[in-house]
Amino acid sequence: MKIAVTAESTIDLPKKMLKEFSIRTVPFMVSMGDKTGLDGEITPEEEFAFTKETGKLPHTSAVNPFQYEEFFADVLKEADHIIHFSLSSGISRAFENATTVAHEDAFEGKIDVIDTRSLSTGIALQAIACRKLVDEGKEVGEIVRICQARVPHCQASFSLESVDNLYK
Template structure:
């Protein structure tokens, strides 16, 4: 069975990566200055991050319509797909996955909609797995079972460098923003099972990366095989120390990196970054290694 993979723009995968892996994407919408823009199509991550600090009013974001998903699904079927695996931003953070579910009932053909229970490059890691397995000939049922197991272990640590955008978006109060700014306290947030919660606080931006590594060490044994990703505001070299620390502690089987897009940057602000880890079982690790070797010999 030929299975096409679909995602949404908040997976923060580059156009080149999406094209190379044959992944179709549906954009969320960003509304600012009285105009609506398709995330990453009409408005690039880089352009948005340059404009964001000067904005007096934060943009509004909106999920794609079911019709937008239906169009992409129909295009995939018309191009020869026999089934579609559609992987998306956590339903606890956006109604995107619900729009996809509505659209799945509107088309003639099997569509499995997966709530990735993550965001940004967390979703992207699941998409990466799905594209590789689909290329191997995995069925839609197999993909659904595998992604359900994987997303249950997926977790991310994210850190805004400034509390300003969380306060402006109503995620924290102005009093908390003021106290945090005065004390130079930086929150590290854990995203797991579709929801954010505080993981720890550190003092000063330089302590964020060590704090993330320490938090990961509390959850995951040294030497565990993982897929990993770095989401950032466009300066990956600033976070090389964090990448090196993760590489030393775990058996990293592959990395993704990407610029945090307009939808998520609206809430965390410029300068934010995060590390995402997807632990693999020994069987999954062996399967990933086999897929890597097959790709190298193609």
């Protein structure tokens, strides 16, 4: 059985590492004033410039169910099963939207969605650990159980030069 590992673009891994670990991503939408685009198409440099020029922060919106349907259907053209790592349900609707789509008749039993309870590198660490289990040849059910058991033990930290670009 071919198992795909996926996540939202909030995984924040460089393209080289996404390719190395065979992790596919679905992008969030980024809005900066009148400009809207997909995460990755709008660069961090553009986001910083927008904030510096306007004093406002870019806004992101979770992947909507239609986008998940298209993404999952595309991934399942090359895989039998998907293990998807989602941005924390505590800060986004991404997990809820992905789970809703995973339970649709067309995808039932083909997708497991993991609520990482994390963001950025926390998602990356969990997805990379999953990829290693897949590469070891473990079965889907065992991989999902191991990944879910790891969620409360995954912690990610970061430091900032400035809090200018933080917003709650």
